[in-house]
Structures are given as structure tokens and as C-alpha cells.
Amino acid sequence: MKKRSFAIIALAAMGLSLTACGNSGSAAKTETTAAGTEMAGEKAAEAKSEETTAAAEAKAEVKEIKGDAIKKIVEDKKEKENYMIVDVRSPEEYAAGHINFAINMPLDTIKDHLSEIEDWKDKNVIVYCNSGKKSGEAADILVSNGFTKVYNGEGVKKFSYDLKTFGNIRAKELMEKAKDALVVDAREAKDFEAGHFATAVNVNSEDPATIDAILPDDKNTLIITHCYSGNRSAVAAEYIASKGYTNVWNCLDGTKEVEYDFSKGDK
Structure with missing residues (x-):
């Protein structure tokens, strides 16, 4: 009789042990699943961030704009309000004659004066010079500083603009x-x-x-x-x-x- 009781107790103990092991396995599985879900979420967030960055960089690609298009812009009283035109030549070259409505921000100091056109970061900005070389450099500077709609204009030595001296x-x-x-x-x-x-x-x-x-x-x-x-x-x-x-x-x-x-x- 005592042997039978001991057998029953032993079986019960084994059952509890198996249940505990089963519960432990379930908990471990839950933790693993949660960790996997969290990791997947982080990867998805990183992927989305990379896509957003890539989209922003694509949006900020410098575009070329011809002289005749700039001429049409400055001759249209309403359309010219949608563009900021920046002459990146020297003050002397600017004073000698520049595109109408253009401000002067020489290439060698443009980085120090970007705050002056900060309100145009998400608007159309046209930069130009004599040939397109310096303005190309200026355009890259603008894009690297967060400007999103930048155009490199045809130079004043390549297109016959109606230049102003004021x-x-x-x-x-x-x-x-x-x-x-x-x-x-x-x-x-x-x-x-x-x-x-x-x-x-x-x-x-x-x-x-x-x-x-x-x-x-x-x-x-x-x-x-x-x-x-x-x-x-x-x-x-x-x-x-x-x-x-x-x-x-x-x-x-x-x-x-x-x-x-x-x-x-x-x-």
C-alpha cells in the first residue's frame, strides 16, 4: 500500500515538472516572438527612414534652366514672385549688369549668407554666373544645406539677358x-x-x-x-x-x- 502511494506521488511530481517545463518553453517562445517583432519593427522604421532620405535627395537634385526660361520668369510680374534669383559673381560683375530681380551672393561668401534666403529653402531658387561653373558649385552648396528646388541658370555670357545696373x-x-x-x-x-x-x-x-x-x-x-x-x-x-x-x-x-x-x- 505504501509502495503504491509513493508511486502515485512520484507520478504527480513528474507531471508538475513537465508542466513547469512546458510553461517555461511557452514563455521563452513568447519572449522570442516579441523580440523578433520588435526587431522587424526597427528594420521597417530604418527602411522607411532610408526611403525618406533617398526621396529627399532625389527631390533636391540640381536642375538646369535655360536663359529663355529665366527671361520669361522675370518678365512675368506674377511668376517672378515664385522664384529667388541669385547672382553668384563678384560685386563688381553684378554692378556692371545683372538679371532683373537678382540679388548678389558671391560664391566665395555664399555659405556665410545662406540665412538671408533661409525662407526660400522649399521654394524655387535660381543661381547663375558667367558660364554656369560657379553657379553649379553654388547650387551644390544650397542643396547640401537643405534647399530643395535649386536651378543652375544659363550664364550671362551664354545668353543675351536684359541686364540691369541697379x-x-x-x-x-x-x-x-x-x-x-x-x-x-x-x-x-x-x-x-x-x-x-x-x-x-x-x-x-x-x-x-x-x-x-x-x-x-x-x-x-x-x-x-x-x-x-x-x-x-x-x-x-x-x-x-x-x-x-x-x-x-x-x-x-x-x-x-x-x-x-x-x-x-x-x-
Whole structure:
């Protein structure tokens, strides 16, 4: 009788041992499955990240743009608002004649001034020079710094552009220099009266007589033109430059695009 009881107890103990082993195996299997799932998730995330990076790099590929296409852009008052044009030649070459609405950012200093066009990182930026070589280098710099829609334009020695001798600046520079400049405001009189720089005079860009009336005797006077979007002011700037004034700048950022602090013009 005692032998039979011992046999039953032994069998029960073996059963518990087998159950415990089975549970342990199940737990190990669950842990392995969880680890595999986590690893698969990480690999999927890495793959997605690589795809996103690859897509971004593909999107940021520098494209070529011909002179006739640039010419059409700058001649269209609305279309030119969709592009920032950057002349990467020297200041001297820029002053001698550049594409309309282009700002000057020489290749040798462009890295130090990228913040000036930071707001154009995801917009169309055209860079150009004389031949396309320096602008090609500049385009690569822009792309490596996160600019996504960069075009290398046909050089001024390869296409017959209508070059301008007045310069172009942006809103920040206008506000920095307004107090030391003659600001030529080409907006309508009602808007001028509602608010303007203290150093500003109001003109009608389509009436040269109104511009002649405000021009100073000193042809080296710093003159900055501005309006709603840079179009009327460009007309005024070109006329003033044609009269022999050598320090004329048009502001590309108009009052429709920037909320100006006109007090910056106070002396």
C-alpha cells in the first residue's frame, strides 16, 4: 500500500515538472516572438527612414534652366514672385549688369549668407554666373544645406539677358539702411499716407516727372526704392539708374509680403 502511494506521488511530481517545463518553453517562445517583432519593427522604421532620405535627395537634385526660361520668369510680374534669383559673381560683375530681380551672393561668401534666403529653402531658387561653373558649385552648396528646388541658370555670357545696373535687396536690409537713404516709395498716395519711412518720398513710377522732382544733386546718394511687390519700384529704380545715379537699390520684398516697421527709417 505504501509502495503504491509513493508511486502515485512520484507520478504527480513528474507531471508538475513537465508542466513547469512546458510553461517555461511557452514563455521563452513568447519572449522570442516579441523580440523578433520588435526587431522587424526597427528594420521597417530604418527602411522607411532610408526611403525618406533617398526621396529627399532625389527631390533636391540640381536642375538646369535655360536663359529663355529665366527671361520669361522675370518678365512675368506674377511668376517672378515664385522664384529667388541669385547672382553668384563678384560685386563688381553684378554692378556692371545683372538679371532683373537678382540679388548678389558671391560664391566665395555664399555659405556665410545662406540665412538671408533661409525662407526660400522649399521654394524655387535660381543661381547663375558667367558660364554656369560657379553657379553649379553654388547650387551644390544650397542643396547640401537643405534647399530643395535649386536651378543652375544659363550664364550671362551664354545668353543675351536684359541686364540691369541697379541692385536688389531684401526687406531686412531696407529696414537697416532706410534711415541713411532716400527711400523712394512707389505705392499709391493713400497707402503712402497711411504709413511710410520717415526718409521716404512718394512717386508714381509711370510718371518720370514725379521722380525727377525728388532726385538729389549728389549722384552717389544711397537710393532705395520699394512698393507692394517689387515691380513698380523696379521701374522707378531703373529710371533713376538711367539718370546716372550709381547707388540705387530696389527692395524685392514689398508691403504685401512683409509687415514693415516704418519707424526703422527714423533718424
